[in-house]
Amino acid sequence: MRSCHLTALIVDDDMIVRMIHQRMLNSVGVKNEAVENGKEAIDLHNSGQSFDLILMDIDMPVMNGIEVTKKLRSMGIDSMIAGVSARYIDEHTQEFIEAGLDEYLEKPLNIAKLTSIIHRINKFHIR
Template sequence: MGFGARKQKGGITGSSGSHNPPSSSSKNGPSQGLLSRRLSGLVVDDNKVNRRVHRMLLSKLGVETQEAENGREAVDLCAAGMVFDLILMDMEMPIMDGPQATRVLRAMGVTSKIVGVTGNSRGEDRDEFMSAGIDAFYVKPITRTALISILEDIGGH
């Protein structure tokens, strides 16, 4: 099993439970004091550079992260019992695109926060992605500030 996610018995669900408030200021680095617990993330993008950039940003914020090259790989990881707190999902990918993968994941009962990311800022792209079941939508490149806001939301802050 790779790092960055946890395997859960008895089906796939998002994380639950109580969250403690952050313990310290962020003087000691971006990952300390921001999150009340270690979060896991999945970066889904067919572009290797985009995957690495998003993974690096998340890692610097204390998120254990895995990568998938397309929506099918993301679905397969979740079907195998991997549970992620956050999934950054590209829109346009070969094999299975972001909206298709999001629909399948939601139908499987995956409750991870799914954030759609795309290089296109057209309203119809956003609408298609939102109707598939994503929780938020950002135009690439997603910023550190946006990621902090997303992670604080997941952490219950």
């Protein structure tokens, strides 16, 4: 499956997770960028960059995924934001979802989950 020139931002403090997600996105033709905390994600958007998909971790230093998602939504960012976390659904994940996520995925993210999300974004772009 190849994307239609989609872009993605990976926001995760774990370098290995960032690398794995980048490799998966590259394998399906999604141009991507990775940052290690929420503040860096906000800074990228403030600099004028935009992304079709944001893969957002919940537990990060500086700004966590909940804070970043709320901030991005308040800035009018309408990218698909997929929360990606090793946590089981609990009160924090519920708060994460309510912050403005479009999707919540448990780690480890796999290629099937990723291609499902990309397919949904592609359908939206074709309309």
